[in-house]
Amino acid sequence: MRRFVQHTGVVVPLDRANVDTDMIIPKQFLKSISRSGFGPNLFDEYRYLDEGVAGKDCSQRPLNRGFVLNHSRYSGCSILLARENFGCGSSREHAPWALDDFGIKVVIAPSFAEIFYNNCLKNGLLPIVLKDAQVEKLFLQVNEEEGYRLDIDLQSQQVITPGGERLEFEIDSFRKHCLLQGLDDIAQTLQYTEEIRAFEVSRMEKVPWLFNKKR
Amino acid sequence: MAAETLYDKLWDSHLICQREDGSALLYIDLQLLHEVTSPQAFEGLRLAGRSPWRPEGNLATPDHNVPTTAKERMSGVEGVADPVSKIQIQTLDDNCSQFAIPEFTMSDPRQGIVHVVGPEQGATLPGMTVVCGDSHTSTHGAFGTLAHGIGTSEVEHVLATQCLITGKMKNMLIQIDGKLRPGVTAKDVILEIIGRIGTAGGTGYAIEFGGEVIRNLSMEGRMTVCNMSIEAGALAGMVAVDQTTIDYVRGRPFAPGEAYWGQAVESWKQFVSDDAAVFDQLIAVDGSRIKPQVTWGTSPEMVQPVDGRVPDPEDEVDATRRKSIEHALNYMGLSANQRLTDIQLDQVFIGSCTNGRIEDLRQAASLVKGKKVSSLVKQALVVPGSGPVKAQAEREGLHRIFREAGFQWREPGCSMCLAMNADKLGPGEHCASTSNRNFEGRQGFHGRTHLVSPLMAAAAAIEGHFIDVSTV
Ligand code: SF4
Numbered sequence: 001m002r003r004f005v006q007h008t009g010v011v012v013p014l015d016r017a018n019v020d021t022d023m024i025i026p027k028q029f030l031k032s033i034s035r036s037g038f039g040p041n042l043f044d045e046y047r048y049l050d051e052g053v054a055g056k057d058c059s060q061r062p063l064n065r066g067f068v069l070n071h072s073r074y075s076g077c078s079i080l081l082a083r084e085n086f087g088c089g090s091s092r093e094h095a096p097w098a099l100d101d102f103g104i105k106v107v108i109a110p111s112f113a114e115i116f117y118n119n120c121l122k123n124g125l126l127p128i129v130l131k132d133a134q135v136e137k138l139f140l141q142v143n144e145e146e147g148y149r150l151d152i153d154l155q156s157q158q159v160i161t162p163g164g165e166r167l168e169f170e171i172d173s174f175r176k177h178c179l180l181q182g183l184d185d186i187a188q189t190l191q192y193t194e195e196i197r198a199f200e201v202s203r204m205e206k207v208p209w210l211f212n213k214k215r
Numbered sequence: 216m217a218a219e220t221l222y223d224k225l226w227d228s229h230l231i232c233q234r235e236d237g238s239a240l241l242y243i244d245l246q247l248l249h250e251v252t253s254p255q256a257f258e259g260l261r262l263a264g265r266s267p268w269r270p271e272g273n274l275a276t277p278d279h280n281v282p283t284t285a286k287e288r289m290s291g292v293e294g295v296a297d298p299v300s301k302i303q304i305q306t307l308d309d310n311c312s313q314f315a316i317p318e319f320t321m322s323d324p325r326q327g328i329v330h331v332v333g334p335e336q337g338a339t340l341p342g343m344t345v346v347c348g349d350s351h352t353s354t355h356g357a358f359g360t361l362a363h364g365i366g367t368s369e370v371e372h373v374l375a376t377q378c379l380i381t382g383k384m385k386n387m388l389i390q391i392d393g394k395l396r397p398g399v400t401a402k403d404v405i406l407e408i409i410g411r412i413g414t415a416g417g418t419g420y421a422i423e424f425g426g427e428v429i430r431n432l433s434m435e436g437r438m439t440v441c442n443m444s445i446e447a448g449a450l451a452g453m454v455a456v457d458q459t460t461i462d463y464v465r466g467r468p469f470a471p472g473e474a475y476w477g478q479a480v481e482s483w484k485q486f487v488s489d490d491a492a493v494f495d496q497l498i499a500v501d502g503s504r505i506k507p508q509v510t511w512g513t514s515p516e517m518v519q520p521v522d523g524r525v526p527d528p529e530d531e532v533d534a535t536r537r538k539s540i541e542h543a544l545n546y547m548g549l550s551a552n553q554r555l556t557d558i559q560l561d562q563v564f565i566g567s568c569t570n571g572r573i574e575d576l577r578q579a580a581s582l583v584k585g586k587k588v589s590s591l592v593k594q595a596l597v598v599p600g601s602g603p604v605k606a607q608a609e610r611e612g613l614h615r616i617f618r619e620a621g622f623q624w625r626e627p628g629c630s631m632c633l634a635m636n637a638d639k640l641g642p643g644e645h646c647a648s649t650s651n652r653n654f655e656g657r658q659g660f661h662g663r664t665h666l667v668s669p670l671m672a673a674a675a676a677i678e679g680h681f682i683d684v685s686t687v
Contacts, residue, residue: 016542017535018414018514022654027635031280031299033254033306051660054299083535085415088448089654091350091364092252111415114450115350119366172382174236185368186265189376192232192240196268196378199231199242206228207342209471209479210244 002124003182007105007152009078013142014068019082020089021116025098028054038094039101043069073146081138082109086127087116096120106152108159110135121175122185126152128159128169154180218491220386221455222421225361225486229344231378238380244343246373247329248275248316250307251635252348256371257310267314268377274338275311275318277304278328279635283598283625291322300636314374327601327627330354330568334438335603337467341456341483346373350445351568351651356453357437358460359486361421363450384450385495387420388488391428393503398685400578401436402570402649402668404428405443406508408500410518417449420496423488424454428502434463435574442569443651446515455487507684509555510653510666512543517653519555521671521683527551546655547663548643556681558665561644563588563595563676564658565622567632570649570669571600573607579673580613582684588621589679595622596638598630622676634658647675 029041031054044052047069049062063070069077080099086109087095096119099107107120108128120127130138141161142148151160154176159167178185189196204211219227231240253275260266267273280300287294292308295301304321311318319325325336330351333339339355345362346352348370355362365379373379389408409416422444429437437454444452454460461480464470471479506520517540519525525544528551531537544551549558565571565579576599588595597617599605605627608614614624631638632650640646640662649672653664667675670684 015535015538017539020514020652020654022633022652022657026656027279027633030251031297031303031635033258033303035255035258045656045660085418085448088414089350089652091348091366093255093348093367111418113415113448114418115364115366119368122366122368172237174234174238174380177236185380186263186372186375189240189372189378189380195232196240196242196376200269200377203242203244207244207479207482209475210340210343212475 001122001178001182001184004124004126004154004179006154007078007126008149009105010074010076011079011081011138011142011148011150012068012074012077013139014080014082015139017083018085018088021087021092021095022089024087024095025092026052028052030092030094035097036101038098039103042098042102043067078103079106079108079150079152080104081135081142082107083135084110086112088113091115093119093123096123096125100125108135108138121179124179124182126154126179128152130159130167130169134167218489218493220488220492220494221359221423221453221486222361222384222386223492225342225344226383228342229361239382240378241344241381242378243346243373244272245338245345246273246370247333247345247347247352248273248307248370249279249329249347249349250277250303251279252367253310253370254303254306255367256348256374257314259371260374265375267316267374270315271317272377273316273374274333275307275316276326276329276332277307277321279629279633280304281321281628282636283628283630283638285626288321288626297636324602324606327604328568328571328629330442331571331600331604334358334434335467335601337464337470340464340470341460342486346379351442353444353450353452354438354442354568356441356444356451357434359453359456359483361451361453364445384421385419387417387422387449387496387498388494389422389424389498389500390426391424391500391502392426393428393501395428395502395505396685398507398670398687399505400668400670401432401439403505403508404502405440406510406515406518406666407505409443409447409515410508412447412498414446414514414516415448417444417447420449421451421453422447422449424452426502429454430457433574434459435572438572439569443515446651456483507668507671509671509681511547511549511555512540513546513653513655514543515651515653515666517543518666521555521681523555525549525551525553525555558645558680559591560647560675560679561593562640562646563592563672564598564631564646564648564650565596565669565672566598566600566630567650568600569651571598571604573604575649575669576604576608576613577611579669580616582670582673583620583622583677584616586620586677588676591679592676595676596625596631597622598625599627601627631658647672647681
């Protein structure tokens with residue numbers, strides 16, 4: 001996995017609650033069997049005026065000028081600011097893949113849906129939970145100041161505003177460690193091969209019908 | 216020993232180790248796989264030169280992309296018209312044969328939506344842990360099973376290690392007592408709950424559903440309730456094991472046979488919460504007050520009883536929520552205070568992992584029998600959740616009832632629940648749907664979904680609009 005230590009970037013505000021994964025990447029693009037290439041279709045139904053078709057060249061499509069990702073003041077953005085329950089709905093990992101492919105490396109919101117939150121962490125993206133009031137304040141600041149940027153420091157678990165304010169956030173110590181080091185989950189778990197085998201043997205004794213083909 | 220909840224027991228019995236960094240390794244008994252969220256996981260395995268830890272700890276079936284017309288299904292994968300879907304389905308077949316993973320291919324009579332197939336085959340059993348790269352894996356919790364959705368990286372992890380790195384959730388009990396009114400179904404119960412606690416109300420919790428209403432529900436009904444726990448934000452929903460569970464499981468192809476049956480039943484009976492178990496949160500619902508539900512908006516929490524009205528954003532004090540309501544009304548083409556029964560419907564969809572089981576089809580058919588689909592409705596689909604559901608329905612003659620009324624009777628799959636295949640809504644069309652998500656564009660570009668029970672969907676097809684099915 002790609003490491004995440006520190007990040008500085010332009011913030012784009014998406015002022016909506018309950019942004020679901022169908023919205024982040026609509027289903028017609030999930031037919032791909034690859035992990036990359038989803039960026040042009042991120043928020044497809046909002047970014048474009050026509051219907052998105054998998055495989056179609058997006059550069060020729062009519063843009064929805066009203067949608068925030070199409071505003072020139074946010075071009076090159078890499079930090080997405082959103083409202084509560086971001087990433088709810090389906091488990092599709094295509095959602096963080098699409099955000100990442102587009103260039104978003106950090107998502108800040110008052111709360112996230114769990115599967116989405118997890119999926120981000122597995123892909124080197126950092127989801128940050130801040131308090132409602134803090135998020136509200138960031139929205140005001142982003143709207144006021146063109147080119148508004150934030151510094152994110154994972155080691156100290158801080159979001160640093162241009163004014164020098166430091167907003168602390170929580171992250172599970174295991175996940176933080178994995179992100180900082182860019183560790184592969186599977187390789188780490190396989191260090192527990194003996195424990196898993198031993199557990200499996202005891203499970204076979206307790207619930208033999210799950211393991212015995214001639215039930 | 217301290218009193219434990221059902222979830223605590225499932226967790227404890229699968230905990231391999233609690234690691235120093237605070238994460239836990241949980242053993243996974245069964246992983247279900249489908250074509251959409253698995254290709255990148257298999258590719259990851261291949262790139263790392265790994266192989267599945269226990270191939271038979273997995274069960275695969277294509278469901279999301281499969282066409283549902285008999286004509287397109289006739290010649291198997293080769294016959295799939297959409298070339299991209301075809302590749303995805305073929306990729307699942309190839310991966311399963313390369314890694315020796317049991318699969319019900321598209322032409323197998325047992326194929327269907329993963330969450331219908333697992334329980335129906337007895338692959339999902341009480342006391343298990345079940346995961347799948349699909350958020351509606353919560354369905355399997357109906358068996359006193361810890362089941363939840365995971366992402367594709369985790370699918371790869373489970374394939375390679377047969378375990379999941381995870382953390383323990385909090386316990387929530389939703390107790391639904393009383394007796395349901397006629398015409399009120401499991402779907403209305405869960406919609407009412409989501410309306411009450413919101414789509415993030417269950418975030419961080421494993422929800423146990425209990426009480427008289429749940430005890431009286433069939434396994435199909437319990438699956439409907441657990442299926443939509445994710446729409447309340449909870450990864451997992453579950454119901455304690457009782458005689459209904461055990462009776463359902465008996466004799467299913469993957470269920471324990473006579474040699475193990477007694478031992479299995481003994482073991483399963485422990486999967487109930489102890490009387491003195493403490494929950495972090497308790498919610499009590501009076502089942503007798505629940506009315507048939509209809510969603511009006513673009514989130515499952517935007518729901519009202521059928522005799523209600525579309526809300527007025529002016530009445531909402533919270534600015535973010537007011538904006539959500541305004542946005543939803545605009546998308547749905549509805550006006551504030553409009554009666555739900557006045558919404559004109561264009562399509563009807565009966566199916567999905569929420570309501571594509573035999574009992575759902577029986578309920579819908581009971582209302583449709585001898586009637587005709589309204590001329591205002593352009594298309595009404597019935598899509599059985601699996602091959603066996605379809606076969607059973609045909610043995611009972613349900614397909615004839617639907618067809619005679621003007622419904623189309625299709626082959627099993629996810630179909631218009633998420634419209635990855637050819638079954639979809641046109642822009643602006645309103646659909647009465649028995650599925651689980653009314654998100655924007657979910658059932659088709661600019662399509663408008665109203666989530667309802669199979670009974671309500673059937674009634675809506677006949678009338679062309681919603682009616683209070685508790686009074687017919
Ligand atoms: S029926 Fe719908 S919700 Fe269920 S697995 Fe298929 S797409 Fe997902």
